[in-house]
Amino acid sequence: MTPRTAPFGRTLCAMVTPFTPAGALDVDGAARLAAHLIAEGCDGLVLNGTTGESPTTTDTEKAELITAVRAAVGPGVSLVAGVGTADTRHTIELTRAAEKAGADGALVVTPYYSKPPQESVEAHFRQIADASGLPVMLYDIPGRTGTRIEPETMLRLAGHPGIVAVKDCSYDFLGTQKVLAATDLAYYAGCDEHILALYAVGAAGCVSTVANVAPRHIAAILDAFASGDTARATELQLRAMPLIEAMMAAGLPGTVTAKAVLNHLGLPAGPVRAPLLPAGEEPTATLLAHHRMLT
Secondary structure (H helix, E strand, O other), X not given: OOOOOXXXXXXXXXXXXXXXXXXXXXXXXXXXHXXXXXXXXXXEEEEOOOOOOHHHOOHHHHHHHHHHHHHHHOOOOEEEEEOOXXXXXXXXXXXXXXXXXXXXXXXXXXXXXXXXXXXXXXXXXXXXXXXXXXXXXXXXXXXXXXXXXXXXXXXXXXXXXXXXXXXXXXXXXXXXXXXXXXXXXEEEEOOHHHHHHXXXXXXXXXXXXXXXXXXXXXXXXXXXXXXXXXXXXXXXXXXXXXXXXXXXXXXXOHHHHHHHHHHHHOOOOOOOOOOOXXXXXXXXXXXXXXXXXXX
16 A cells, blocks of 8 residues: 655654753753754654653743754754643643644644543544644554544544544554545554554554664665565564664653663753653663664
C-alpha cells in the first residue's frame, strides 16, 4: 500500500525538552537541538509531548519552547505541539497558545485519569478541533491514559475537517488498519518498533522518540521503503531494534533514556524533572553500546 499524504512531514521526532543543570527551561539548547534534528533528517518535530516532559513543564514554558524552536528552524518545518490534558478547557487554552506561538498542529491526547466514556472522548476532541485554526493529531495511547480512542470513535472523528492525523500507540494493529482502510486520517507510528510495519500498510510516517539520538537512521527506514527498497527498510528497522528496546521497553521512560544518550553525545538535554530520575550507569552503558551499533 502506498503511504498516504503526510500533513506534518514523514519523520517526526518527539523532541526532549532541554533543561539547564539547575532544571530551568534551556531555550537556547532547545533551539540548537531542534536545528540539529532537522539537519540530521527529521522533517518535523513534536514539542511538549510525553518525551518533552509535558506533565512537568508550565504553560509559559510550553509556549516559550514553541517560539524558540520556530525561530530556530524557520517556517518550513512542521511543529506539532502537545496540548492535551485531562481538562477540556485547559486543553483549549493550550491549543490557542500553541497556535499563537507558531505551531502548525496540535497533538491532543485522550483525557486521562477520569476515564471518560467514548461519547465524552469524542466531544472532547471535537471541542478542541473547533477551538482554533490548528489541525489536530489525535494521540491514542491507552497504556498511559487508561482510555482508548475506539476504532468506531475514530471513524466518526475522521469526518471532522480539523482532525487530520493520529499518533498511534494503541497496540491494536487490527483496529488501526480498520481506520486506515476507511478514512483519510494520516497515521503516525508512535511506537518505534512499529515504524516500518505501520508505514507498510499506509501510515504517513512516525513520531519517534529514538529519533532524538538516531535521526538519520529512523529517516532512512522510511526513505528506503518509500523508494521501493523494502529489503533495506527491513534491515534498517531490525538493526535499530536493540536500541529501540533499550530506550523504550527496558523499564525506563523514553525521556530518561533519550536524555542519557544525548548528554553523552554533548547535545542539549540536561536533567529530567521529578518524579523522573536520570538513568544509572549500567543502563546508560547499555544504551550507548546499542547506539554505537547504528553509527
